[in-house]
Amino acid sequence: MKYRYPDLRIMTGIKFEQHMPTGLSTLDPVFDGGIPPGSVVLLKGDIGSGKIEFAYSSMIHLSHLMNRESTDEKVLIPKDICYITVTKRKESILREISQSFHEDFLSHIDRIHFEDLSDIYFDTSLVPITWYSEYDDIIERMTARRKIHDNLLTTLSFTLDDVPNQSLVIIDSLTEIATQYIAAGKWPDLSAYLRGMQRVAKKWNTSFYLILTKGILSPYQEIEVADAMDAVIHFKWEESSSAKRQRVLYIEKFRGVMIHLEDRDLVKFAVKITPERGFEVSNIRVVI
Numbered sequence: 001m002k003y004r005y006p007d008l009r010i011m012t013g014i015k016f017e018q019h020m021p022t023g024l025s026t027l028d029p030v031f032d033g034g035i036p037p038g039s040v041v042l043l044k045g046d047i048g049s050g051k052i053e054f055a056y057s058s059m060i061h062l063s064h065l066m067n068r069e070s071t072d073e074k075v076l077i078p079k080d081i082c083y084i085t086v087t088k089r090k091e092s093i094l095r096e097i098s099q100s101f102h103e104d105f106l107s108h109i110d111r112i113h114f115e116d117l118s119d120i121y122f123d124t125s126l127v128p129i130t131w132y133s134e135y136d137d138i139i140e141r142m143t144a145r146r147k148i149h150d151n152l153l154t155t156l157s158f159t160l161d162d163v164p165n166q167s168l169v170i171i172d173s174l175t176e177i178a179t180q181y182i183a184a185g186k187w188p189d190l191s192a193y194l195r196g197m198q199r200v201a202k203k204w205n206t207s208f209y210l211i212l213t214k215g216i217l218s219p220y221q222e223i224e225v226a227d228a229m230d231a232v233i234h235f236k237w238e239e240s241s242s243a244k245r246q247r248v249l250y251i252e253k254f255r256g257v258m259i260h261l262e263d264r265d266l267v268k269f270a271v272k273i274t275p276e277r278g279f280e281v282s283n284i285r286v287v288i
């Protein structure tokens with residue numbers, strides 16, 4: 001008697017064919033429409049290489065698609081887009097975005113909600129309170145402080161618990177979080193936390209972008225972070241044949257997707273960033 005394998009779709013209730021678009025029209029075709037929902041994606045790269053612009057462009061494009069009924073059951077549009085920072089102010093991020101991209105491109109940016117965890121981050125540093133706290137009055141500050149938990153990762157957990165399932169979360173400060181935990185001698189805590197995030201993302205059907213500046217962590221720590229991810233997209237500068245600097249995107253790892261990319265020789269692309277459309281992949285059919 002031939003053994004019949006169980007139907008995993010029935011057992012888990014997961015629609016494996018679904019994908020969540022990145023919103024980047026030049027990249028989504030590479031992923032056959034988007035990334036698997038619940039993916040934790042590490043955006044790793046050199047300074048100025050395009051990793052931040054990738055995150056900005058993706059969330060801005062997706063903000064145009066939110067609140068629309070999709071006629072394609074395979075397409076999973078985020079119910080919410082949450083941008084979490086631990087060092088920057090919301091106003092600073094919005095100013096940077098408005099200076100980088102065309103006004104028409106930003107027409108639905110108010111659909112993105114921001115969470116600022118800078119108080120818990122800077123409270124353990126020597127930075128004066130007046131430099132980062134929004135509250136001048138000590139009573140106001142103490143009232144706000146009650147909403148903050150005992151450490152940064154615990155506060156982050158409570159923040160993520162409030163995000164609706166089937167969302168996109170961007171954490172722009174993995175570099176800062178990692179260096180803080182290294183300095184405190186608590187690297188294993190962060191490593192375990194990232195693996196827990198990778199696990200619960202599938203339960204929530206929520207995708208994550210975690211932004212990491214390359215070269216600040218040790219090679220061992222970078223590898224450990226990458227190992228906890230579903231995908232690693234590496235952004236870097238390269239010299240072209242004309243001795244001109246070119247931004248390049250490498251797809252180093254993508255569970256469930258990589259084998260199809262390699263089969264079509266789609267793992268490395270030239271990148272450009274424009275005010276009208278944000279982050280774009282060029283030479284989409286050609287490996288450079």
